[in-house]
């Protein structure tokens with residue numbers, strides 16, 4: 531069943547310049563979806579509409595079968611969490627613990643419940659030792675992790691991450707990816723906007739491509755990566771890694787064998803033939 535439905539949405543920032551002219555797309559729980567597209571194709575606008583930060587001029591957005599037209603951003607946030615590209619926009623206090631407590635202020639929880647949720651969240655994100663640390667003193671990757679924690683402590687069924695990998699180094703990208711992987715086990719809907727196409731191979735199960743304010747296609751990951759012209763169609767260039775994987779597929783690598791270990795095993799098998 532769809533958890534988020536975008537139904538014939540019309541949206542423009544300026545008069546006479548329509549960005550979305552009847553855009554429809556749907557997302558279900560348990561899916562890990564990547565939204566891709568060139569700069570300016572409308573990715574951020576689409577997720578801001580879902581999070582209630584922008585409102586459509588026509589059409590509807592439904593979360594769990596209810597229209598969000600009259601819901602506030604804070605109400606929507608309990609169902610669909612939003613992690614901004616720049617974590618500095620999400621951090622307001624002088625300790626990680628206070629950041630997490632702030633996220634729970636709209637919930638009617640006892641002091642004990644608040645403490646338990648904070649403890650659990652700190653443990654999940656390996657942040658227990660940072661409880662009293664000022665988030666501003668953390669690295670960009672760690673800040674991104676705290677921002678993600680402030681969203682997840684509210685236990686939304688869906689999480690949107692807009693470019694969570696930008697401005698951080700590879701080891702921290704992998705760390706964030708590791709938490710996204712951990713979330714996969716919780717049957718949440720994860721919507722990830724990223725230009726890091728290589729990371730999609732392990733992070734996502736479905737690709738939604740935007741072009742000129744329209745859904746160019748909506749495909750399972752396997753189908754998408756079976757043919758790299760899917761990338762070219764929306765004006766994106768395949769990376770060396772993706773070209774390499776496609777080459778291996780043509781040599782007989784299984785379509786779903788995209789984990790690093792499986793690639794190494796396949797290469798060894800070819801070498802030993």
Ligand SMILES: Nc1ncnc2c1ncn2[C@@H]1O[C@H](COP(=O)(O)OP(=O)(O)OP(=O)(O)O)[C@@H](O)[C@H]1O
Pocket residue numbers: 543544549567568569570571572573574575576
């Ligand atoms: N606040 C705004 N006011 C006016 N136009 C805007 C505003 N924000 C975005 N736009 C325009 O809307 C279009 C879609 O922008 P959007 O930010 O949604 O694209 P995007 O796919 O997220 O791009 P990027 O990959 O660069 O983040 C672009 O043409 C952009 O210039």
Ligand SMILES: [Mg+2]
Pocket residue numbers: 573574575
């Ligand atoms: Mg954007």
